[in-house]
Amino acid sequence: MDGDRITGFRPISVESGFEARSTAPTTFRFVSFSDPNGTKALVRIVSGPYTDVYVSVDDPGVSFQAGG
Numbered sequence: 001m002d003g004d005r006i007t008g009f010r011p012i013s014v015e016s017g018f019e020a021r022s023t024a025p026t027t028f029r030f031v032s033f034s035d036p037n038g039t040k041a042l043v044r045i046v047s048g049p050y051t052d053v054y055v056s057v058d059d060p061g062v063s064f065q066a067g068g
Helices: none
Strands: 026-029 039-044 054-056
Touching: none
Parallel strands: none
Antiparallel strands: 026 039, 039 054
């Protein structure tokens, strides 16, 4: 991450499903050759073993529910 821009990514595999608290989704710029105006909605995990990892809410296997 660099401000509001995604500068890279890495895949993460987990042994089994888990729940964690996160920030609300935030839109970041994700520029590529095929989409020079691209964006991604990311949440930052704030609890558990993946604290401070950003996750795309649109990736397979990821679900996001707003808390109340």
